[in-house]
Structure formats: C-alpha cells, structure tokens
Amino acid sequence: MTAAPAPDGALPAPDVVGASARVRLDEVIHAPVRLSIVAALAATDEAEFGAVRDAVEVSDSALSKHASALEQAGYVAVRKGYVGKRPRTWLKLTPPGRDALAAHLAALRRIAGDV
Template structure:
C-alpha cells in the first residue's frame, strides 16, 4: 500500500500557464531562439493568428513572453521572445515532466 504525501509528486512542479498544449508549444518554440517573428511561431505551432494572439496574451500577462512590434521595410511585424522568467518557468516545467515520466517508469 502506498501512502500519499501532498506536494511531493512531481506534478506539483507543472506550471499551469505553460501546461496547456498550445502554450507549451509556443514556449518550446521560443525557447529555441532569442526571438521569433509572430508568423513563424504561428506556422510552427500550426494555429491561427487569433489563437496565437490569445495564447501569447496569456503568456505575456504571466510575464513569460515579451512582445515587440516594429517594421521590416514598410511592413509591420511582431516578434515574440521568452523573458528570463519564461525561460526559467519552461525549464522547471520540463523538469517536472521528466520527473513524472521517470516516476512512472520506476514503478
């Protein structure tokens, strides 16, 4: 018989903001670069502009993503980048996922 210990299971290390599949995909994409253009992230994650905008808004409110607007020539562009807090949260979230997988494999 196993005893439950509140707060010990690695799932407690998951970040609820990042855990949603689309947000996780956005953060994973941004973790691989210093910054990425909105359209690149949209196409990589395979979502619409509106879905990406809404999810980026959630990540920005959490302090995980910085949004920068500018121009390339005369065309407006939006760039997305993980903040230091976003990078730390993503690393911790990934570590929690690995710990959950390892815990399951050890049983």
Template sequence: MNGLDPVLHQPTKLTVLAFLSGCQEAEFSVVRDYCQVSDSVLSKTAASLEATGYLRARKGYVGKRPRTWLSATRGGRAALAAHLAALQQLAAAAEAAGSETGTESDRQES
C-alpha cells in the same frame, strides 16, 4: 503534480514557449506556422504568456509592413525548464512504480 506549471499545462502555450526558448526572437508568422495554429489562437496565447511574464512581444515595421516579434523572457525560460524537469520526474516516478507493480504481479503469478 509538484513543480508542474499550470500556465504551461496547456499544449499551445507549452509549444510556443518551447519554440521560443530555442531562439533569441521569432517573427509572429514563424511561430504561428511552427505551432500550426491560427493568428487569433497565437495572439491570445502570446497575450496570456506575456501577462504571466513568460513572453515578450515587440512590434515594429519591415518597410511599411507592421510586424510582431516574440521572445521568451528569462523568467519564461526558467519556468519552462522547471516544468520540463517536473514532467521528467513525474514520468520517472510513474515508470518506477509500474516496474515495481509489474514485478510484484509477476511474482504472484509464479
């Protein structure tokens, strides 16, 4: 499992970071709705990703209403790219191994 990021192994963290990598910044509620999680799940996920340096949370107001905006950091974007590359390598290696095994068993059946 060389190259896989243990932080991004958790599906919600991976989804949040992948979503944020496609934009400069997103309001908390937009990320929550996209990921189909509760406020508390996104809050805990964002705090965890912020602690690793993968996400930045910015708080402010729209009128008198408090808002939180989330964004992926440069390090978060790099970690996501490396994790996805490792997943692709893992899938390619497994597919190649399966093809070799399938070809060998086909020969043995003949």
C-alpha cells in the same frame, strides 16, 4: 503501472515524488499550445509572429490569445515594429519564461520517471 493491492485489498499510498512533482507543473505553460510556443521560442533569441504560428500550427487568433497569456505571466515579451511599411510582431522568451520552461520540463521528467 499500478501497484498491487495490499493483502487487505487497500491500495498503497500514491507516489509522493510524483504528487509533489505535479504541484510544480506550471499551469500557464502546461496547455499544449502554450508549451509548444515556449518550446519554439526557447530554441531562438526572438521569432516573428508568423514563424511561431507556422511552427506551432495554430491560427493567428489562437497564437495571439496564447501569446497574450504568456506575456501577462511575464514569460514572453512581445515587440511590435515595421519591416518596410508592413507591421510585424516578434515574440521572445524572457528569462523567467526560460526558467519556467526548465522547471516545468523537470517536473514532467519526475512524474514520468523512467518511462
């Protein structure tokens, strides 16, 4: 919704609440795939790589790339191991990752307002 121009034709100043909320968006998890990954991990303690890949509907290489970025930010912990003789990778949302997701979602809610 755009505010009506003032009588002199000038538009009103941007919504300060919305602008300040945008500043709080986390650029690391704002990307749609990364946001989907952290949201999927928030619903569980730990998830196998393949389960996250299927839930987020991305390729192995795309998930690996995004998981690495999230791990570098400290938002996701990656654990490697074996099930029988097969190598497996598990992903877990860290406490800072949970905090970042909560803050990011709060900022989105502030931007969206009553939409």
